[in-house]
Amino acid sequence: MKQFYLTTTLPYVNADPHIGFALEIIQADTIVRYRRLEGDEVFFNTGTDEHGLKIYRKALEMGKDPQAYCDEYAAKFRDLAQLLNLDHPTFIRTTDPAHKAAAQEFWLRCQGNGDIYKKNYQVKYCVGCELEKTDSELADGKCPIHPKLEIEYINEENYFFRWSKYQQPLLALYKKQPDFVVPAHRLTEITAFVERGLEDFSISRLKAKMPWGVEVPDDPDHVMYVWFDALVNYISTLGWPKDVKTFKKFWPGVQVAGKDNLRQQSAMWQAMLMSAVVPTSKQIFIHGFITSEGQKMSKSLGNVVNPYDLVKKYGTDAVRHFLLGALPAYEDGDFSVARFEEWYTAHLANGIGNLASRILTMFEKYATGLVPKKAPDYFGADAFWKRYSGRLAAYRFDELVGEVNALVIACDELISREKPWEKAKRGEDIEPLLYQLAEGLRQIAVALLPIIPQSAEKILVQLGTDEKGHAWGKLKKGGTIKKGEPLFPRIG
Numbered sequence: 001m002k003q004f005y006l007t008t009t010l011p012y013v014n015a016d017p018h019i020g021f022a023l024e025i026i027q028a029d030t031i032v033r034y035r036r037l038e039g040d041e042v043f044f045n046t047g048t049d050e051h052g053l054k055i056y057r058k059a060l061e062m063g064k065d066p067q068a069y070c071d072e073y074a075a076k077f078r079d080l081a082q083l084l085n086l087d088h089p090t091f092i093r094t095t096d097p098a099h100k101a102a103a104q105e106f107w108l109r110c111q112g113n114g115d116i117y118k119k120n121y122q123v124k125y126c127v128g129c130e131l132e133k134t135d136s137e138l139a140d141g142k143c144p145i146h147p148k149l150e151i152e153y154i155n156e157e158n159y160f161f162r163w164s165k166y167q168q169p170l171l172a173l174y175k176k177q178p179d180f181v182v183p184a185h186r187l188t189e190i191t192a193f194v195e196r197g198l199e200d201f202s203i204s205r206l207k208a209k210m211p212w213g214v215e216v217p218d219d220p221d222h223v224m225y226v227w228f229d230a231l232v233n234y235i236s237t238l239g240w241p242k243d244v245k246t247f248k249k250f251w252p253g254v255q256v257a258g259k260d261n262l263r264q265q266s267a268m269w270q271a272m273l274m275s276a277v278v279p280t281s282k283q284i285f286i287h288g289f290i291t292s293e294g295q296k297m298s299k300s301l302g303n304v305v306n307p308y309d310l311v312k313k314y315g316t317d318a319v320r321h322f323l324l325g326a327l328p329a330y331e332d333g334d335f336s337v338a339r340f341e342e343w344y345t346a347h348l349a350n351g352i353g354n355l356a357s358r359i360l361t362m363f364e365k366y367a368t369g370l371v372p373k374k375a376p377d378y379f380g381a382d383a384f385w386k387r388y389s390g391r392l393a394a395y396r397f398d399e400l401v402g403e404v405n406a407l408v409i410a411c412d413e414l415i416s417r418e419k420p421w422e423k424a425k426r427g428e429d430i431e432p433l434l435y436q437l438a439e440g441l442r443q444i445a446v447a448l449l450p451i452i453p454q455s456a457e458k459i460l461v462q463l464g465t466d467e468k469g470h471a472w473g474k475l476k477k478g479g480t481i482k483k484g485e486p487l488f489p490r491i492g
Helices: 019-037 053-061 066-078 097-112 163-176 184-195 226-231 244-250 259-275 307-314 316-325 337-366 381-393 397-418 420-425 431-448 453-462
Strands: 003-007 041-048 090-093 116-126 131-133 152-161 204-206 219-224 254-258 283-287 290-292 333-335
Touching (some): 003 019, 019 041, 019 316, 019 381, 019 397, 041 066, 066 090, 152 204, 152 259, 163 184, 307 337, 337 431, 381 431, 431 453
Parallel strands (some): 003 041, 003 254, 290 333
Antiparallel strands (some): 116 131, 116 152
16 A cells, blocks of 8 residues: 655635635545545645734734634635545644644754844735745736735844755755656746745744744744744644654655745745755645636625535536636636536536436346446547546646546447447347446546546446445446436536
């Protein structure tokens, strides 16, 4: 049994969950489910980032204690696991006592390595990103990602992390592992950034000005900068530094993050790990944003898509299938209700759902159970699974779904070409054909288990297959096939 660790980023709890983070955790869950089907022992991590100026101000604005505010919003993110049918993730909060203790120990190790020092801090700062900004990163004096927020100016004494020390080690890491960041153009992007030179970054705030954070060891006047604290969650969730056995069992792991997290995950965090003498991450996958009818989602425009509303109307599997298949895996993708419903109709109602209904109906009419004979492999199953695993290894979720859709079309075309209902009327033996169609549907269902697990399991149950460990068994000789309710009712 292989061990595999996968983690998402931790979203800030300053707003309700949105569809962009739903995309990330569904992508992560798809990988996790596939690895578990393969028999791997998997540790799946997600959670919430609960410190920092943005959250502190939001709590004050709402007249709430910061911890009470975080408790309320963290519950909404925790509930996403059930809403989106995630496969048993852990859920870490950066306000957890064990995480705070781990963050303090991590600080001490970096400090012991000579990488933390104090100096006066004068910088332009975007509260939305919780990041320092240079003039070249601003557009008309505003952060391009948060143009409605004023850039703030910080002038105080802070602790700093000696990031500049790790320019060459980071470049060496990227060169040694050419697939360290996927897709390749994101690795090119971060390599170019690091090559331009790294400036040490602030890792603390004065507690008198911003008290909501993890206290700096041996200095009660400072709390940790939110990014330094939050990034440690990727190892604190594994029990680091106390649970050495679990940590060594699963770390290093794979990280899934949005493109706005490229610098933090692939350069800041990796340098911090080097400083604390902890192995660097195994790999980082960077996905794009979701726009709404061509525009960035924002509360002021009223175009933010709430995953709870979407699932309530269309169902969990429909949402998973669209986010994985209809959006480009590597770049930004656009959401609209019209596009969602077009996808649902074409690929779920008229695609997977219709094919399952056609095949199961034919078995009800023309066979009492599964035919014992096996037919030739009309669909190239071996080649299909090779392509399938390759798409998944490259995080090409859109192409992964495309492979399954193509297999659905191949089965439909076989039915249209062979016309089994006409052969049955003529008294011809259609048992080999029916068996092959059932086997084709089974292959589709197994391929869908990581993508739309609820619907995939329904198909496999209707086909009468046996579940064996993590893998669904073959069609049963003489087993009974039962047609159930439509998988994907038509809209309207």
